[in-house]
Amino acid sequence: MQPEQAQRAIVPGWRNDIQFPGASPSSKSTDTTMLTEATSVLPFGNGRSYGDSCLNSDGDLIDTCRLDNIIAFDRINGVLTVEPGVAFSDLLQIIVPAGWFLPVTPGTSQITVGGAIANDVHGKNHYRDGTFGCFVVNLTLANSTGLHVCSLSENAELFRATIGGLGLTGIITSATINLMRIHSSDMNVETQVFNSLDEFAEISRPLHESYQYAVAWLDCTANAKSLGRGVFLNANHADNGTLQYGSKHPGLNVPVNFPSRTLNHFSIKAFNQLYFYMQRRNVGKQLQKHYHSYFYPLDAIGQWHRIYGSKGFYQYQFIVPLTEISTMKKILTVIVESGMGSFLAVLKEFGKVSSPGMLSFPREGYCLALDFANRAEKTEQLIARIDGMVANAGGAAYPAKDRLMSATSFEQYFPQLNEFKQHVDPRFASDFWRRVNG
Ligand SMILES: Cc1cc2nc3c(=O)[nH]c(=O)nc-3n(C[C@H](O)[C@H](O)[C@H](O)COP(=O)(O)OP(=O)(O)OC[C@H]3O[C@@H](n4cnc5c(N)ncnc54)[C@H](O)[C@@H]3O)c2cc1C
Structure with a gap:
């Protein structure tokens, strides 16, 4: 694979960087007549999925960014109806001043509502509130057979297939979502250190x-006695204060790709140590932070993916059952020994709240997300090794953050796959789907 191709497939596709394979840019359209013309199509949100579940090299992408109208906003009850291309960052600009917040949000606000539903995204509150799909009241879906209104009481199976359905059941053309009440745009944030994975497991549940919200950063370069150390960042919405939208624009910008030699075992280890000691200084303090800096730290750095250089990086996110903390330790040991530990390793405990989505990734367990700088085969072999350990432990990997999953793993990770397949529109496909569907 050429570096440019690898980068395009690996880094989240910043909208302007995306080329539309097999289609001239003018064929980007929200016009659903494409459904009868193209070989295969796939809806495209804002390209923030890592990996290839939002790419369709053998067909066309349907860019939904112009479907960005707010259709209705009930400010009294916090119910919102929107088109799918509305970005979370734009939604927050409207709902926060009115005293409402997204019930579930991932670690970036640069995603669309359509993308959030199609990956059934999770946040730092899964153990309490579940996934984004749990808050979708209804949606409208355009596919080869027409326009379908779907909810848990109408076209329920199509609804359950579309939530977490990876854009394969059709194009979501509108959705109604329940919001969450807030009284301040600030968060009360507290920091807690853990010195091993056992300690993480011990303190995680009472924190809930x-x-x-509870999320931990894990030092995946620390070994021996420090193996599994990290820092919890726990938060609640503040009870009172002002309701202010945060900045939409990044404060910093990475202007060019970093040379790959700047990112090595020593620089990553140094960064991890520094971060650990800096965060440790906040233990015992209650910090008041704007929601933007708590939920979306990476949005403050424009083009942050360039830190990984022109070859890009792989992200891999997996979950193992709560009984498998020993597997988590073994995986961490493999990563430390490989010397390929990442800057960003995010550890969370997911809870029991089940999602309506047939292919939803979140389930009860320990969930770790990792970035690995792209070192070609070496990185792919490391991820394959970790994936084998995840599979043996009865865990699962997240399609939104994958470009290596095999058909066998996919089938094992998603037990409702056969049911889901009955709702896949034959005109829809993605690079991910071609790989995992045999
Ligand atoms: C910094 C960062 C942090 C992240 N943190 C998290 C996290 O904490 N939790 C989490 O769950 N994810 C996280 N993600 C992943 C991201 O939230 C998801 O990949 C999300 O789905 C991306 O949305 P998007 O609008 O960019 O969609 P895209 O990436 O463009 O597409 C995602 C999927 O949605 C489908 N789709 C898009 N629009 C429609 C539509 N109108 N109808 C039907 N299908 C559609 C596409 O076909 C594709 O399958 C993170 C990503 C980044 C870059």
Whole structure:
């Protein structure tokens, strides 16, 4: 694979960087007549999925960014009806000043509502609130057979297939979502250190009683006695204060791709150590932060993916059952020994709240997301090794953050796959789907 191709497939596709394979840019359209013309099509949100579930090299992408109207906003009850191309960052600009917040949000606000539904995204509050799909009241879907209104009471199976359905059941053309009430745009944030994965497991559950959000950063370069150390960042929405939207624009910008030699075992280890000691200084303090800096730290750095250089990086996110903390330790040991540990390793405990989505990734367990700089075969072999350990432990990997999953793993990770397949529109496909569907 050429570096440019690898990068395009690996880094999240910043909208302007995306080329539309097999289609001239003028064929980007929200016009659904394409459904009868193209070989295969796939809806495209904002390209923030890592990997290839939002790419369609053998067909066309349907860019939904112009479907960005707010159709209705009930400010009293916090119910919102929108078109799918509305970005979370734009939604927040409208709902936060009115005292409402997204019930579930991932670690970036640069995603669309359509993308959030199609990957059934999760946030730092899964153990309490579940996934984004749990808050979708209904949606309208355009596919080869027409326009379908779907909810848990109408076309329920198509609804359940579309939530987490990876854009393969049709194009979501509108959705109604329940919002969450807030009284301030600030968060009360507390920091807690853990020195091993056992300690993480011990303190994680009680934290869920006191905080709506809990997320940990894991030092995946620390070995021996420090193996599995990290820092929890726990938060609740503040009870009162002003309701202010945060900045939409990044404060910093990475102007060019970093040379790959700047990112090596020593620089990553140094970064991890520094971060650990800096965060440790906040233990015992309650910090008041704007929601933007708590939920979306990476949005503050424009083009942050360039830190990984022109070859880009792989992201891999997996979950193992709560009984498998020993597997998590073994995986961490493999990563430390490989010397390929990442800057960003995010550890969370997911809860029991089940999602309506047939292919939803979140389930009860420990969930770790990792970035690995792209070192070609070496990185792919490392991820394959970790994936084998995840599969043996009865875990699963997240399609939104994958470009290596095999058909066998996919079938094992998603037990409702056969049911889901009955709702896949034959005109829709993605690079991911071609790989995992045999
Ligand atoms: C910094 C960062 C942090 C992240 N943190 C998290 C996290 O904490 N939790 C999490 O769950 N994810 C996380 N993600 C992943 C991201 O939230 C998801 O990949 C999300 O789905 C991307 O949305 P998008 O609008 O960019 O969609 P795209 O990436 O363009 O597409 C995603 C999928 O949605 C489908 N799709 C898009 N629009 C429609 C539509 N109108 N109808 C039907 N299907 C459609 C596409 O076909 C594709 O399958 C993170 C990503 C980044 C870059």
